[in-house]
Each structure stands twice: as structure tokens, then as C-alpha cells.
Amino acid sequence: MHDQLPDHLLRVYRFAMHLCGDQHLAEDLAQEAMLRAVRAGGRINEPLALKIWLLRVVENLWRDWCRSKGRRPVEAMCDTEIVQEQTEPLEHMTQHEEVALAVNAMRRLPERQRSVLHLIACEELTVSETAEVLQITPEAVRSSLSVARAQMRSMLRPDQPIESPHLQNKDRAE
Template sequence: MNEKSVHISELFNQFHKDVYHFALYFTNNQQDAEDITQETFLKVMKNLHQLKDSQKVKTWILSITRFTAVDWIRKQHLRRVFTKALSNKSYEADMNSRSVIGKENWEDLQRALIKLKPHFRSVIILRGLNELSIKETAEVLQCSEGKVRVSFHRALLELKKDIRLKEGWESYDRS
């Protein structure tokens, strides 16, 4: 692909929100998500010449984002930081109940996502939260569509299991 036909600023303007949201869901940390977004677009800029099909630019960028996020977690050992960050959060006294409920749901979602292995977490973020198709998700994850289907199903089962345990339903669901 010709670098002149696609400018990095156009790619950034078009896809930075998708990249940032993926990174935020993946890490549950705004600063880390911003750093991953920045690192992703540096990699995009360096490797733009490798993009062969401009129709797949979004999945190509999200694939870079995924690998960047996984590497980020490995390097930073963020799993230990998540627990501390979540337990130390405080809410302002003047927040209305609706926004507190939103934050609690966000934290519940993040806690459940963090418990998933990285591949399942990626599938849930791409399919469930970013609403990519099975084909697009397979391209981002560089795996088969069948693996995406199975992984999405298994990841949803893990999330549901986590929710049931949290709500005290574990005694009713054992077989």
C-alpha cells in the first residue's frame, strides 16, 4: 500500500477511539490505555508500508492494538496493580446515584474481564463491546472464525459463571 494514500493523521482521527476503548477495556486503566494507544499508532506509522489491503485497515490496527496491550501487560505486571487500583477508588460525595451505579457496573465488568485469559478478554471486547463481526474479530486475532465462535461462547460462560458467583447463585448452578 502506498503511504501517500493513507496519512497517519487520518488513520488516527478515524480509529483512535476504537484503539483507546479496546485498550481501556483490556487494561481498566486510563493512563495505560492512553500509552497503548500512543504506542499502537507509533507502530502503525512505522509499519504502514506492510498494510496490503486498505479495506482491512481497522482490523489491522486493532490487531496491532491487541498485541501492544498484551505486551504492555507482560512488561508492566499490571495484574497486581489492578487489584490495588480498584480497592483504592473513592467516589465524590456529590455524585448522584445514577452515576455511581454506572461506575459500579463498569468496575464489575472490568473485574470480570480481568479474570479472563487474554484471548477470551480480547474476543469479548471485540465481539461483545466493539461489536465486530466474527470475520473481523478473526482477522484482528489472527485465528479462524471457528475459534472466535468457540472462544466467544466459552468467554461468555466464564463471565456468566463469575456473575453467578458474585450474586450468590453458585449453589443453584452446580451439576
């Protein structure tokens, strides 16, 4: 198991960066997660299990850090506060611009939706693996992923109507 640890270092660091957005804090979180994996010894033998375990430790460390600082994990925006500043169609942009816009749009997602989208799109985890990392049910993962994708589409394609069930209900109530 220990031989695989260097292979996971970059993944762990990237997930920590995704969570906190700060280089030094991400380094601390990733380092602590790796050392905990070493101290866990031979309890985790399967590479996939180790990958999930490491990501989960980073998530827990991030939450602990937020708790110790008296801060909630940053929630860039709530479901009803979609900022629609994108006016040009995505198809007309360069690839670099597309990437920058997608990253900016994802930063505006609530934390859970952001993490679900990151783990599924970037880490290419399955729904059940994502549920394990975030310690939520697979149904919650599916729901968060659906809402996150709808909001990303809405932010990056202004003419796209929002399909979030939550927002639809809210609109109906209003």
C-alpha cells in the same frame, strides 16, 4: 487513509485500556499503534482493514510489553475458579450496578475470552475479524466466545448452570 486516523484514536485507546487497565500504559500503546499506522503509509486503504490492523497492532504491542517485563498477560482466573459473589438477580439492579457487575465479571475471564468478548460485544466485530485481530482461528473465537458468555451468565446469575464443555468434561472426570 491518514484522514481516518483521528477517528480510530478513541477505539485504539479503549482497546488498550481493556487490555492493560492502566491509563498511562494504554496511552503509550495507543500512541505507538497510531504512529505505526502513519509510518505504514498508504498500504492500508480500506477503513475496516485499518481498524482491524490498528487493533491487532495494539494487541501485539501489549504482548511485547508483557514479554519485555517478564510478565504474562494478566489472567484473572482460570476456567475452574469462577467466583460466585453475585447473589441478587440481575433484573433487580439499577443500570449502573448492572454495568459495574458486568465489567467486574468480565475482568475475571481469562485473557483470550475477555478479548474475544470485548471485540465482539464492544467493538462489534465479526468472528472472522476478531480472529484476525487476535491471530487465532475463527473456531477458537467461537469456542472462546461460547465459554465466555457461559461464565458471564454464571457469574451474573448464580442459579445459571455452567455450560462450558471444558468444565462439563472436568466435572465428569471428577
